[in-house]
């Protein structure tokens with residue numbers, strides 16, 4: 083059977099859709115079996131093939147991916163359409179969002195992401211629909227035409243409150259770009275998701291640009307904020323969604339689907355499960371010494387007080403000894419640096435010595451000198467501050483609570499610690515907290531596995547969104 087063949091280069095260059103002449107000229111160099119016609123074998127799979135001289139001559143590239151789809155009779159397609167609506171996915175990652183749509187009965191017509199490892203994982207787990215592609219070039223010609231739904235999860239790093247939030251981070255442009263592509267494809271429904279930071283401060287202009295493009299294209303829009311704990315995962319992950327539709331349907335509110343539970347609910351029975359290779363900390367390492375001082379619910383943090391923050395001066399075996407008076411000065415610094423604000427950025431400022439003296443009721447000067455020598459305090463322009471803030475590092479999670487947001491650093495014990503073992507989390511543990519089933523197997527370097535898992539929309543959240551989106555589709 084012969085179907086549509088499309089050639090995409092690994093450099094993100096579109097060559098051609100069905101062009102039998104080109105296909106035949108390439109076939110002589112294909113490192114794969116040939117069909118009787120002498121062209122690319124047609125199957126529902128994604129092949130990576132290396133070509134020889136002929137291709138080099140045509141396009142100055144070294145390798146090409148061939149994406150082949152088996153054609154269907156019109157009647158079969160119509161039946162499939164009514165039974166299972168189709169969706170396309172932009173910035174698909176390994177397919178967390180997409181898995182939710184598939185679980186809800188949608189059919190993936192194509193998924194696009196720049197990262198070849200994510201694409202490989204998508205294809206292995208979701209049935210060979212993903213293509214490595216730089217969406218700054220728009221979609222490859224004729225792709226995703228006629229899909230019922232388009233979903234998009236553009237990168238969030240430029241918006242994340244945990245990152246630098248550079249207003250002119252080029253990745254921010256990918257949010258409105260998703261809408262531009264949607265306005266061209268014109269699905270019945272378009273869904274985009276991002277972090278809460280994409281709707282705050284000046285960065286909101288990118289989100290508003292996306293909304294403007296969809297409204298201009300004749301779509302109604304609604305916005306929602308979803309928290310993982312209301313969508314079946316034990317995680318405080320918050321995501322903002324826009325649903326845009328052009329079907330004249332009335333949409334209700336998007337409400338949570340089920341309680342997410344706590345860490346204990348998802349981290350049992352892990353022996354022998356794929357992607358679960360826990361790495362214990364070296365007992366004599368600096369990280370292990372810090373980790374041993376942290377109980378569940380605590381973090382290493384010099385800039386907050388209270389039982390949940392452990393300070394560096396509470397861990398003398400790593401950071402050095404201090405006396406009681408020095409610790410009083412350090413505590414006074416924590417209080418006063420946030421009380422007396424000068425700059426408009428950040429949440430604290432360095433402190434002049436008279437403010438410290440007044441807070442302490444004794445002269446801070448001699449102790450500030452020794453604390454400087456010991457590396458706890460720094461001085462600039464006669465203002466004093468803590469050397470290490472450490473806010474947000476070494477958080478030890480709790481069995482009886484949901485997890486913090488699983489981000490791309492979740493496997494790093496310097497950020498997140500297992501509730502009861504001296505180690506960070508395995509990729510499978512991260513995937514469980516994200517609601518991936520164990521049957522979804524991650525491949526590639528460990529760092530890439532955590533990147534894909536941390537980037538993903540939790541599949542149960544994706545599924546709830548898919549069920550909601552179905553309400554907007556024409557019958």
Ligand SMILES: C[S@@+](CC[C@H](N)C(=O)[O-])C[C@H]1O[C@@H](n2cnc3c(N)ncnc32)[C@H](O)[C@@H]1O
Nearest residue numbers: 173174175177178179196197216217235538539
């Ligand atoms: C937040 S992640 C998407 C996660 C995905 N929605 C999921 O649920 O698994 C953003 C993705 O955008 C991809 N990306 C970044 N720049 C891109 C570009 N120019 N073209 C295509 N994909 C890009 C990244 O590789 C990353 O996988």
